[in-house]
Amino acid sequence: MATPASGPGLLYVNSKITSSELSAELFTKWYQDIHIRDIFQTSGINAAFRYITQVAKVERPYLALYPLRDLAFLTSDEFRAIPVVSEMLPAGAQDIFDLADFDTRYYISLGDNREAEVESQGADTYLTTVQFDLPASVDGSDDAKVAAWYRSQNRSVQSSSIRLYKLHFQRQNRRPPEESTLEKPPAMLALHEFIDEGTASAFGLSVKKSERVAPFKLLRDFHKGKGGQ
Numbered sequence: 120m121a122t123p124a125s126g127p128g129l130l131y132v133n134s135k136i137t138s139s140e141l142s143a144e145l146f147t148k149w150y151q152d153i154h155i156r157d158i159f160q161t162s163g164i165n166a167a168f169r170y171i172t173q174v175a176k177v178e179r180p181y182l183a184l185y186p187l188r189d190l191a192f193l194t195s196d197e198f199r200a201i202p203v204v205s206e207m208l209p210a211g212a213q214d215i216f217d218l219a220d221f222d223t224r225y226y227i228s229l230g231d232n233r234e235a236e237v238e239s240q241g242a243d244t245y246l247t248t249v250q251f252d253l254p255a256s257v258d259g260s261d262d263a264k265v266a267a268w269y270r271s272q273n274r275s276v277q278s279s280s281i282r283l284y285k286l287h288f289q290r291q292n293r294r295p296p297e298e299s300t301l302e303k304p305p306a307m308l309a310l311h312e313f314i315d316e317g318t319a320s321a322f323g324l325s326v327k328k329s330e331r332v333a334p335f336k337l338l339r340d341f342h343k344g345k346g347g348q
Contacts, residue, residue: 123194124225125189125190125191126189126227127186127187127189127190127227127228127232127233127234127235128187128190128226128228128284128287129184129185129186129226129228129234129282129284129308130185130193130225130226131183131184131224131225132183132184132185132221132222132223133181133221133224134179134182134219134220134221134222135178135179135180135181136219137218137219138209138212138218140211140212140218141208141209141212145207145209146181146218146219147338148207149205149207149215150169150181150183151338151339151341153205154205154215155341158185158201159343161197161198163187163188163192163193163197164192164343165238166185166186166237166238166340166341166343167183167184167340167341168184168242168246168340168341169181169182169183169338169339169340170182170246170337171335171338172334172335173245173334173335173336174333174334179220179222182246182248182335186237186238188234188238190227203215203216216293220292221292222289222291222301223291224287224288224304224308226284226286226287226308227285227286227287229265229266229283229284229285230262230263232282232283232284237282239342242312242340243279243280243313243314244313244314244316244336244337245312245313245314245316245318245334245335245336246310246313246334246335246336247311247313247323247332247333247334247335248308248309248311248331248332248333249308249309249310249311249326249331249332250305250307250308250330250331251305251309251331252305252306253265253306259306262285265283265285265307266283269281269283269307269309276311276325278312278322279312279313280310280311281309281311282309282310283307283308283310284307284308284309285307286307286308289301289303289304305331316336320334
């Protein structure tokens with residue numbers, strides 16, 4: 120695993136169903152009624168935002184985002200002990216990884232993302248993720264300069280918020296990194312939130328083709344201690 124990181128960040132989980140035994144409805148029920156409840160039993164995650172793609176054919180249609188006040192939590196025994204088994208899952212499945220595949224990433228927060236505030240706030244309906252590598256002209260070791268450069272490139276974007284992150288670690292399910300079949304993602308991630316679909320769509324069309332852009336719609340947000348969670 121990568122050298123442990125600390126400070127504010129983001130747990131990013133992009134997933135797909137891989138077994139015909141697991142319906143989209145059951146996957147959603149397990150995720151929202153069981154898995155997020157189990158996550159909220161821990162001390163390190165207080166909010167969750169679950170999305171579905173706005174594109175008809177993509178490899179991984181589901182996205183879950185968890186803002187973190189301290190990335191160090193992701194290396195704890197408490198985090199590793201979050202259950203991946205449930206009586207709700209189809210008979211014969213040892214755990215959820217028999218039925219679905221998860222691209223899980225740990226991102227370090229750049230600049231003033233204010234993860235503690237994100238925890239307590241609701242999310243806008245539309246989210247566009249932008250994955251990109253920095254041009255050689257931008258000093259990637261200076262977070263403030265990276266944030267300033269990105270925002271300068273997107274001054275005209277009518278996002279209600281922009282949050283920036285740099286990749287720290289990626290894994291597939293709970294496999295060791297050397298057993299992953301995932302393609303290594305770009306080093307940077309930007310999250311753009313939008314209130315209306317039209318503005319989100321216009322932004323997606325304007326982004327450079329060299330950047331990976333994915334539009335999502337909020338399924339539900341969760342906050343520890345609210346709504347029965």
